[in-house]
Amino acid sequence: MCIAVIKKLHFSYLFLCLVSTAGFFHPAIGQSERPDQSLTQPTTTATWNGLYGKFRLGNRLYWDAQFHYRRVSSDDTPLVGRMGQIYNRHALNYQVNDRLAVALGGVLRLNFTPDPGNPAFEDMVLEPRVWHEYLFAMPFNIGMAYHRIRIEHRWSRSNDVGADWIFRNRWRYKFYMNIPLNNRKLIPGTFMFTPDVEIIMQSGKPVIDSPLEDFRVNPSIGYIHSPRLKYSVGMMYTTGQTLGAGYMYTSRWVLRTNIYLSLDFRKKQSRIPGVRLFD
Amino acid sequence: MHSYDIRARRYLFYFLLSFTILSPPVFTIAQTPALHFEGKYVYADSILGSATYQYLMEAGDTVKHGEFKFESTEEHFEESHIVEGISIAGNYSNNRKDGAWTYTHQKLKLTGIAKLKGLGVNYDANGTEFLIKASFRDGKIHGTYELVRRKVRQSNPADTLFYARLQYADGTSTGTFLGFTPNLKVNGQFDEDGFPHGDWLLVHGSGSEEQMHEMRRYDHGFFSKHFYISDEELVEIKHAGFDTVVTSGLGLLTHLRATPTYFRALDYTPLVIEHAFDDADEKAIPLDTVQTRVVQGNLFLERVFVEPAMHLGKDVWKGIGGSESLLPVKLKVREFAFSPDEFSLNQKNEKLLIETRSLIHTVIDNPAMEVSRFMNPEVGFYYGVLGIYQQNLEKISPVVRFLADTAAEYIDHDAILFHNVHQIRYPEAVEYQYQDEPQARHYAFPPELKATDTRVLHKHLNIVYTDVNRILKILEKAVQNYEIQGELARKERNLIEVRDSVIRLFMDVDSSDDYNEFHRYLRDSLQYFMEYSFAEYAKHSSSERVANIDAVQDCYTYLLTIYETIANYHEKLDKLDQEYTRSVWNPYTFTHMEERVKSRLYDVFENLLLPFVWKDIRENISCDTLPGKLQQLDALLVRMTDLRWKDTKDMERKLRRARKDIPTSLEILGLRQQIKW
Numbered sequence: 001m002c003i004a005v006i007k008k009l010h011f012s013y014l015f016l017c018l019v020s021t022a023g024f025f026h027p028a029i030g031q032s033e034r035p036d037q038s039l040t041q042p043t044t045t046a047t048w049n050g051l052y053g054k055f056r057l058g059n060r061l062y063w064d065a066q067f068h069y070r071r072v073s074s075d076d077t078p079l080v081g082r083m084g085q086i087y088n089r090h091a092l093n094y095q096v097n098d099r100l101a102v103a104l105g106g107v108l109r110l111n112f113t114p115d116p117g118n119p120a121f122e123d124m125v126l127e128p129r130v131w132h133e134y135l136f137a138m139p140f141n142i143g144m145a146y147h148r149i150r151i152e153h154r155w156s157r158s159n160d161v162g163a164d165w166i167f168r169n170r171w172r173y174k175f176y177m178n179i180p181l182n183n184r185k186l187i188p189g190t191f192m193f194t195p196d197v198e199i200i201m202q203s204g205k206p207v208i209d210s211p212l213e214d215f216r217v218n219p220s221i222g223y224i225h226s227p228r229l230k231y232s233v234g235m236m237y238t239t240g241q242t243l244g245a246g247y248m249y250t251s252r253w254v255l256r257t258n259i260y261l262s263l264d265f266r267k268k269q270s271r272i273p274g275v276r277l278f279d
Numbered sequence: 280m281h282s283y284d285i286r287a288r289r290y291l292f293y294f295l296l297s298f299t300i301l302s303p304p305v306f307t308i309a310q311t312p313a314l315h316f317e318g319k320y321v322y323a324d325s326i327l328g329s330a331t332y333q334y335l336m337e338a339g340d341t342v343k344h345g346e347f348k349f350e351s352t353e354e355h356f357e358e359s360h361i362v363e364g365i366s367i368a369g370n371y372s373n374n375r376k377d378g379a380w381t382y383t384h385q386k387l388k389l390t391g392i393a394k395l396k397g398l399g400v401n402y403d404a405n406g407t408e409f410l411i412k413a414s415f416r417d418g419k420i421h422g423t424y425e426l427v428r429r430k431v432r433q434s435n436p437a438d439t440l441f442y443a444r445l446q447y448a449d450g451t452s453t454g455t456f457l458g459f460t461p462n463l464k465v466n467g468q469f470d471e472d473g474f475p476h477g478d479w480l481l482v483h484g485s486g487s488e489e490q491m492h493e494m495r496r497y498d499h500g501f502f503s504k505h506f507y508i509s510d511e512e513l514v515e516i517k518h519a520g521f522d523t524v525v526t527s528g529l530g531l532l533t534h535l536r537a538t539p540t541y542f543r544a545l546d547y548t549p550l551v552i553e554h555a556f557d558d559a560d561e562k563a564i565p566l567d568t569v570q571t572r573v574v575q576g577n578l579f580l581e582r583v584f585v586e587p588a589m590h591l592g593k594d595v596w597k598g599i600g601g602s603e604s605l606l607p608v609k610l611k612v613r614e615f616a617f618s619p620d621e622f623s624l625n626q627k628n629e630k631l632l633i634e635t636r637s638l639i640h641t642v643i644d645n646p647a648m649e650v651s652r653f654m655n656p657e658v659g660f661y662y663g664v665l666g667i668y669q670q671n672l673e674k675i676s677p678v679v680r681f682l683a684d685t686a687a688e689y690i691d692h693d694a695i696l697f698h699n700v701h702q703i704r705y706p707e708a709v710e711y712q713y714q715d716e717p718q719a720r721h722y723a724f725p726p727e728l729k730a731t732d733t734r735v736l737h738k739h740l741n742i743v744y745t746d747v748n749r750i751l752k753i754l755e756k757a758v759q760n761y762e763i764q765g766e767l768a769r770k771e772r773n774l775i776e777v778r779d780s781v782i783r784l785f786m787d788v789d790s791s792d793d794y795n796e797f798h799r800y801l802r803d804s805l806q807y808f809m810e811y812s813f814a815e816y817a818k819h820s821s822s823e824r825v826a827n828i829d830a831v832q833d834c835y836t837y838l839l840t841i842y843e844t845i846a847n848y849h850e851k852l853d854k855l856d857q858e859y860t861r862s863v864w865n866p867y868t869f870t871h872m873e874e875r876v877k878s879r880l881y882d883v884f885e886n887l888l889l890p891f892v893w894k895d896i897r898e899n900i901s902c903d904t905l906p907g908k909l910q911q912l913d914a915l916l917v918r919m920t921d922l923r924w925k926d927t928k929d930m931e932r933k934l935r936r937a938r939k940d941i942p943t944s945l946e947i948l949g950l951r952q953q954i955k956w
Contacts, residue, residue: 052867054866056866095866137869139870144869178868186865187872187873224868227863227864227872228865260867262867
């Protein structure tokens with residue numbers, strides 16, 4: 001139902017849908033120490049610099065390689081105050097057809113201490129994940145719209161010294177579009193606007209009253225430099241419930257810069273041959 | 280229980296069987312016997328097809344009564360599998376059309392591969408379909424009447440190219456009107472008497488095109504006001520010669536059925552917009568745009584008003600009888616009739632114009648004159664005089680033709696002439712060339728003319744006609760001297776024909792489909808070369824011309840073939856462009872993206888070497904040099920084709936260092952020998 005509504009691109013409906021979806025989980029929030037009203041943590045800022053690679057290995061097979069360098073605000077420095085995470089995501093990506101791609105792979109995220117120098121925290125802890133993704137593309141008159149379903153199985157622990165590992169599943173749905181601004185098509189030399197919203201739900205034993213992990217609104221401006229290279233920059237707003245305190249909502253502004261690389265690693269001979277002219 | 284059930288069923292079966300056998304004669308007796316025709320049928324006295332229909336025989340006459348269907352199919356297999364067909368279907372009641380009728384004309388081209396269906400073979404088809412859906416009552420159009428022209432793609436109706444929907448009551452158009460084409464939407468209404476009435480809104484433009492809302496106000500058939508709407512503001516479009524109709528009183532209007540003449544009269548009226556805009560830059564639509572769109576509106580309304588039942592020159596309903604003719608829409612107009620004298624003079628003026636222009640053409644197009652004017656100063660001088668007459672007659676021509684057209688009587692022709700005043704002036708002296716030297720000589724042309732009056736025009740045309748005749752007599756002797764040279768004259772006539780053909784082709788006089796930017800690029804140089812080379816040839820003596828003419832003829836014939844050669848270059852360049860373009864799948868956007876491969880090499884080719892070679896050709900056009908220059912062009916294209924699949928990294932690095940220097944770039948590409956710098 002939600003997807004059907006979203007396909008019609010009614011963002012207001014999307015919002016309603018998300019609210020109702022959150023409402024579905026709402027009974028779980030009722031806990032004994034729940035305050036009278038929800039609380040919002042102070043807004044934080046961060047900078048995520050991403051390098052995305054899709055390298056063609058076969059006719060339909062790609063190696064999906066993503067790397068994020070994330071910094072977060074500190075008490076005295078917004079956006080880039082301290083190290084946040086380093087994030088490696090890899091997968092084998094299979095292009096089923098021109099409208100669907102699926103991926104399966106692993107993530108290894110490095111989570112850095114929230115308070116550098118504090119011995120109560122480990123300087124860095126690992127967070128491995130297994131993920132799979134189903135990306136649907138829909139052309140419209142001048143651009144493209146996309147529905148992305150991504151499911152992640154994650155093992156994580158906080159940076160507290162001696163913290164236990166916990167296991168959670170993440171259920172992510174993202175809708176975004178590429179709308180060319182100075183062309184009628186997505187071709188090299190095109191600036192494009194990318195409206196982007198994503199909802200991330202989570203489940204698992206530790207998730208008691210915080211199923212809505214994150215809701216992200218990430219509009220960005222992109223530029224297609226060549227068929228192999230694209231850039232984008234945008235300001236993302238996110239909000240979500242805090243694990244273990246579902247009444248507590250986070251609020252973040254994240255400056256995102258991304259580079260998208262797409263190279264063909266196949267042998268030259270296997271690329272499309274040419275045809276001789278003027279014989 | 281079981282046997283009882285079987286018996287009961289058996290009785291029921293026998294009962295139904297006997298009822299079925301006995302009942303038809305009973306019903307047949309109860310109604311008049313309807314006969315059935317199936318066979319060949321001629322539609323509209325000319326189109327052979329097959330028809331099936333029901334009819335009655337009354338007093339020895341056939342009375343169509345019941346369903347009727349006619350179909351005709353014509354195959355043009357010589358013309359790429361084109362099938363053309365007409366079908367008409369509907370219902371008769373006592374020989375009068377009654378109920379729903381459709382007329383369909385399809386022109387389809389078979390495409391794709393044959394598909395077996397049962398024992399038949401099916402093809403997909405593309406083409407166009409014209410359709411009229413009508414509703415009749417007792418032989419008169421009554422109800423909704425629709426005209427549709429649309430494309431057929433893969434055997435399915437696709438884009439609608441034209442649609443019009445009228446309402447009729449007993450053969451009279453009444454009620455609302457709706458129509459559209461891809462670029463125009465029309466809404467209007469008719470009054471009870473069948474006249475268009477009230478505001479007719481025409482919305483021009485579609486998609487990204489800027490829209491224009493045009494409004495035509497009809498007062499019971501009389502086109503009384505014309506506007507376009509800009510930000511809800513009515514901007515009046517005045518028609519010179521037409522708005523005077525409004526002020527001249529409405530009691531004198533003539534009723535008429537819409538004709539092409541009526542719409543031609545509308546096209547004659549020049550548009551005037553005198554609106555004071557608050558912000559002219561923002562709101563004003565250029566007059567040219569308004570004019571173009573008004574003409575488009577006229578064309579649309581003419582199709583509907585004049586020929587609601589016509590297709591391919593035939594009244595589609597008349598062809599099978601049983602209905603009254605569907606007449607054009609009724610209109611009202613103020614007539615400005617000419618007096619019998621004026622009418623007669625206007626006809627004479629047109630005749631004089633045609634004859635005078637024809638006389639001048641006999642001289643201008645005469646190869647003898649064409650050659651003699653370079654040799655004989657007297658011929659050159661009079662040739663120049665006739666050229667001036669020809670130019671001025673071109674200017675007068677629209678006015679004369681307008682006055683001779685019956686459409687001029689639907690509008691205030693005096694007002695139009697006043698608006699379209701053509702002042703014809705003649706020079707004091709005639710300039711011409713002799714022996715490569717410009718010459719000038721006085722000539723007594725007629726006095727200047729303001730073409731606003733039939734009689735003044737007539738007087739002027741008479742003077743010109745007489746003078747042209749006089750000049751022709753003077754020139755006759757020169758022509759006779761020339762004609763007696765026999766064989767040379769015949770060859771020179773051919774030579775001039777070829778010369779003119781080359782110029783016509785390169786100037787694109789006939790708007791040829793294969794004319795391209797390279798033809799356009801060369802046309803001025805080529806025309807100069809043709810005229811110069813001919814003048815050079817013509818100034819020689821007869822004996823020298825006899826010796827030279829074959830070579831000049833070969834040269835001109837070669838230039839004719841060059842036109843074709845150049846027409847093909849466009850395709851070659853397109854192929855090369857495709858060859859140097861790669862389509863790459865982008866897994867992030869899910870789109871194919873095109874990019875230039877070997878971009879530095881192609882850039883040097885496209886922006887440096889190709890323009891250089893073309894410029895070289897243009898600046899050195901002659902029959903001696905052209906073959907070599909075109910070979911250089913071919914060498915460049917072949918080399919580029921070869922390089923596409925070779926490793927050119929080193930070459931491209933050198934090209935970068937060459938900094939767009941032509942000789943160095945040619946050297947790097949290995950073309951130094953083939954293309955001379």
